[in-house]
Amino acid sequence: MFLTAQQREDFDREGYLFLPSCFSDREMQALRVEAETIYGQDREEVWREKTGAPRTAFAAHTYNEAYRRLGAHPRLIGPVTELLGEAVYMHQFKINAKAAFDGDVWQWHQDYGTWARDDGMPEPRAMNIAVFLDEVLPINGALMFIPRSHKRGVLEAGHDLQTTSYPLWTLDKATVTDLAKEGGIVAPTGPAGSVIMFHGNLVHASPPNITPYQRKIVYLTLCAVSNHITKFQRAEWIAHRDFTPIEPVADDALMTYAAEHPAVAAE
Ligand code: SIN
Ligand code: MN
Numbered sequence: 001m002f003l004t005a006q007q008r009e010d011f012d013r014e015g016y017l018f019l020p021s022c023f024s025d026r027e028m029q030a031l032r033v034e035a036e037t038i039y040g041q042d043r044e045e046v047w048r049e050k051t052g053a054p055r056t057a058f059a060a061h062t063y064n065e066a067y068r069r070l071g072a073h074p075r076l077i078g079p080v081t082e083l084l085g086e087a088v089y090m091h092q093f094k095i096n097a098k099a100a101f102d103g104d105v106w107q108w109h110q111d112y113g114t115w116a117r118d119d120g121m122p123e124p125r126a127m128n129i130a131v132f133l134d135e136v137l138p139i140n141g142a143l144m145f146i147p148r149s150h151k152r153g154v155l156e157a158g159h160d161l162q163t164t165s166y167p168l169w170t171l172d173k174a175t176v177t178d179l180a181k182e183g184g185i186v187a188p189t190g191p192a193g194s195v196i197m198f199h200g201n202l203v204h205a206s207p208p209n210i211t212p213y214q215r216k217i218v219y220l221t222l223c224a225v226s227n228h229i230t231k232f233q234r235a236e237w238i239a240h241r242d243f244t245p246i247e248p249v250a251d252d253a254l255m256t257y258a259a260e261h262p263a264v265a266a267e
Contacts, residue, residue, distance in 0.1 A: 002078040011083065015150035016188075016198035022075055023131065023193035027254040030264045032133050032192075034066045035095050035216055045237050050165050053102035057095045059237040066257050066264075067093070067218075074248040076129050076220055079197060084125055084224045087245035091115065091126055091229065092221035092238060095133070098141040103209035105163065107170040110149075111221070112200030113157050114169050119239045120231030124154075124200040126223035132194045133216035141209035142187040143196070143217065146179045150199035171203065179203055222246075 003017070011017045039046060039054035045063075047055045061071030070076070071093055081088050097103060111128060115121040136142050157169035188196055198204065209215055223229075228243040250256070258265035 002082050008083065011197065011199075014147045015202035016145055016147070016196055018188040018190070019195040019197070020190040021193050022195040023254065025192055026258055026265065028133055028192045029267070030066050030254070030258050030261055031070060031218070032216065033264045033267050034060075034064055035097075035133060038064060038095065039097060044235075047166060049099070049102050049104045051102045053099040054097040055104065055165060056097065059093055059240070060095055061090065061093045062237070066254070066261075067095070069249050069253040069257055070131065070218060071220060072246050072249045073253065074251050076131070076195070077222070077246050077248045080127060080129055080222045083127070083197070084222070086224045086226060088222040089225050089228065089243045089245060090220065090240055091119075091121070091223040092240065093219070095216060095218050098206065098209045098215040098217070100140075100212045100214050101210060103141050103215065104165070105208050106204075106206045107160060107163055107168055108176045108203060108205040109157065109168055109170050110155060110201050110203055113154050115200065115221075115229070115239075116154060117169060118231070118234055119229040121223065121227060121229045123227050125227040126200050126221060128198050128200070129220045129222065130196045130198070131218045131220075132190065132192050133218060134214045135191050136189045136194070136215055136217070137211075137213060138187060138189055140211045140213040140215040141206050142189055142215070143204060143206050144185050144187045145198065146176070146185055146203040147183040149179045149183055149203040150201040152179070153201065155203070176203070
């Protein structure tokens with residue numbers, strides 16, 4: 001059992017679950033350093049803001065050992081497997097930078113809208129689990145949710161190719177206004193190592209980061225194996241085709257990584 005009955009009930013009602021300080025700062029340190037190294041690389045998986053600052057790095061669990069361990073961590077895989085009631089595979093994996101001064105907006109959207117429209121995912125039996133690499137503050141581009149909006153199914157959306165460097169199926173102002181009247185808007189904040197699980201249909205967004213404080217968050221999108229995607233129009237490193245169930249690593253895998261890489265762990 002990874003979640004209590006109360007936590008399962010909260011998740012079902014609100015559409016998200018916030019688990020502060022799920023990992024220690026030592027476990028996050030090497031991941032912070034590795035993220036900067038990845039952002040510095042010239043590779044197709046790294047998307048940049050219009051300014052050139054890093055926006056997101058896809059699929060790092062396939063080319064970086066520290067992220068491979070995070071992508072199979074039992075503290076993440078365990079609760080999601082429990083909620084979805086079946087083994088999970090990695091549909092998408094990204095390290096979102098929301099860089100100091102340059103981190104741009106993520107418009108209001110539902111993730112399952114994209115997974116269904118672009119990837120042919122049959123049901124919303126997939127979810128994100130977010131891991132804060134840096135402290136998330138009310139001022140550095142915190143992730144915002146409209147609680148209970150996951151109960152509305154897939155909402156009508158428009159494909160926004162203009163606002164940022166990243167194409168996104170976004171909701172209009174009237175829809176967001178209407179949903180917020182009912183559910184309000186929350187922005188969970190907390191130290192590095194905190195975790196948020198959220199339903200694929202939960203409406204969310206984040207404002208630009210104009211502060212000098214970094215706000216890196218890793219997102220694992222875990223999908224029930226029997227619910228794998230059926231359309232393969234996006235790159236393999238954005239919407240994965242490997243539907244093998246994730247085999248969790250040991251609970252101390254990130255601590256072991258820190259011990260094996262003292263230079264990175266101490267930076
Ligand atoms: C997302 O919705 O996929 C990203 C939001 C963020 O990192 O702020
Ligand atoms: Mn999203």
